[in-house]
Amino acid sequence: MKSFAKLIEKLDATNKTKQKVAALADYFAQAEEQDKLWTIAILSHRRPPRPVNTTLLRTYAAELALIPLWLFEESYHIVGDLAESIALVVPNDQHTCHKSLSEILQELVLLKPKTEYEKKLYVQHMWMQLDYYSRFVFTKLLTGSFRIGISQKLMTKALSLVTSVPEDELAYRLMGNWNTEETTFEELIFGRNEQAYVSKPYPFYLAYALECDVHELGEVTQWAAEHKWDGIRGQIICRKGEIFVWSRGEELVTDKYPEIADLVNFLPLGTVIDGEILPYIDGQIGLFNDLQTRIGRKNVSKAILAKVPVIFKAYDILEYQGKDIRELPYQDRRLLLEELVSRTNHPSLQLSDQMNFTSWDEAIAERELSREKRSEGLMLKKKSAPYQVGRKKGDWWKWKIEPLTIDAVLTYAMRGHGRRTNLFTDYTFGLWQLNEAGKKELVTFAKAYSGLTDKEFAQVDNIIKRTTLERFGPVRSVEPTLVFELAFEGIAFSNRHKSGVSVRFPRILRWRKDKKIEDENTLDDLKALIPK
Structure with missing residues (x-):
């Protein structure tokens, strides 16, 4: 587990493709066969089912840290990542765990049907035995949200360096209906599983x-x-x-x-x-x-x-x-x-x-x-x-074709993730509509968190903090003062949204400093864009 955690730490520390491929190749050259198989499964999104929900994990962590749950929740919202928050808050100086990655993942598979009390004992016991980064990775495996920016292409390139199997052949071998219970690393990379071959698609x-x-x-x-x-x-x-x-x-x-x-x-x-x-x-x-x-x-x-x-x-x-x-x-x-x-x-x-x-x-x-x-x-x-x-x-x-666009008003904001943890960068937008009393009100219809520069995000963050009306946990409602042009790929009527409309892939095109909120688009303007 420590070797796998060190690999993830190396991958997480660089954006350079060559360094990521080198780290993966070094790991595959030294890891045990079963650990290599599980690593391929994890990076191919074949993780075991999540055995414990995140609500329980937050409770377990607060209990171990001897702090009230509300304080853990506030810390979590500031840090922006649950696994990192738990790794930081749980006291630990033992570092006595020597289990392999495959052993731990097999235990997680067996954990799912157990009682809540048994789950709690196991998870807390593991947290107390793992070092900081191993604890972070272990919690990522528990939650199933394991995203480290490694594409299938990078993994196959690293495997090709170690095994001498061509990348195209590896890409084909790693697709299809295989799992860690019914195959081995040797069979997956070098062998031919007839049943897996029958169902296997080609790389797209x-x-x-x-x-x-x-x-x-x-x-x-x-x-x-x-x-x-x-x-x-x-x-x-x-x-x-x-x-x-x-x-x-x-x-x-x-x-x-x-x-x-x-x-x-x-x-x-x-x-x-x-x-x-x-x-x-x-x-x-x-x-x-x-x-x-x-x-x-x-x-x-x-x-x-x-x-x-x-x-x-x-x-x-x-x-x-x-x-x-x-x-x-x-x-x-x-x-x-x-x-x-x-x-x-x-x-x-x-x-x-x-x-x-x-x-x-x-x-x-x-x-x-x-x-x-x-x-x-x-x-x-x-x-x-x-x-x-x-x-x-x-x-x-x-x-x-060019995307559909509309000008909308910022109504709610939430802190971002990663390097944007300390900034409000996740936004909710609204459009004007007449209510039953005949007055204009803003109706939310879309969320977006990309499209601005770092400088613009910092400026908007400052305005959000100065114009906050209410707080709902990590979310703030703000005084409607900012207008943005949004782009989206598709639009349709929807019974699941308060606005009655859903938009596909919304993102921010630009900050409309030249526009006043009173003059912005209405919900009827948005609905007029729906294909007949």
Whole structure:
């Protein structure tokens, strides 16, 4: 555990890619086999289920520190990170724990079904035996919020240095339906688990946002275009009489989309298709907000299947007749995909329309129709390009439409996290609406915490502290004096929000010092942006 904690400390202390890869490679070269396997699992988001909720952890920590819970809560809000707060507040000078990472994680797996009293004894006992950083990491494992800025790509690069297995092959091996109970490090990296192979998707190819003028891409005839749909990127894998649906987040979601799972009876074996899971209501593509009613549901009822049916919009084919065809040019793969979708003839599998333009002006005109067609813009794909691994520049570009914008008033603020712990940087915004008495009031509709410079955040923080009206734990309501222009990717009606509207990916574009709050946009202005 100490070795793993030292690794996390090194990774957390630098933003330099080379140093992170070197730290990972050094760890993988020296760690025990089972610890290496668990490290890969943790960094691949395969952590064990959370055995204790955070409310109980805060209570346990306050009790050990001999302080009232309210004082721990206030300290936690200042520090901004629960694991760090606990690591700091729990008294400890023993440092007697010599358990390995794998031993502790196995104990956490067994801890989940135990009584609250047994959980308390175990957690407090571990805190008292671990050194500061090991205690911090242990608590991160307990809470499940283990985010240290390590991408799958960095981990595979480090593993490749140590094992001499090519990065692309490692990326493929680490995907799929494997777990620490049914495999070993040796099998995962060097062996071939037949069952895991059957379900395993390919690493996704991801596009960069187009930042240059589109004319700089060269001849338009070298490029194919299709609309960029706003759903869940995924792969359909059909092998050995079984079908698997994977999301880009490496989640197996076959049982959540039975419409797509039904393709097992129609697709030929040895087929892998890349595409997008989309809501498809009354014969047209819906909004991401529609799809959210199905995301996260453990049981998909007949009612929700009828209300929000889905389709799989096919973009590419990666495996055909059992062969990996990613090295073929995109235009060749596209012909195979068109033939396959046509032959399959299933309502849940639809081909993403491809467009071939004779001029970039035609492409620009089509992109301007994106919002009308409920897409986010265009994807541009070089016809000669292979299907690559990860995010690469040059062959695939996402050419998104400009975001929707609106001017809104800051109404609430909360302290940030990390280096912004001492500043109020997490904001809630409101828009004007007439209440039943005919008076204007601000109705909250969005939260955002990015888009300002460090200098601007400091200036806004100073104003928030001077204009606070009320405090609700870590949240402050403020006098409405500040106006910001917000950008967002999508908008829809919502019964879950007080405003009746939900916006997708809101962020701050700029601080509108030139505007008065009385003149700002209304909730009706926002609703007018919702697609008809």
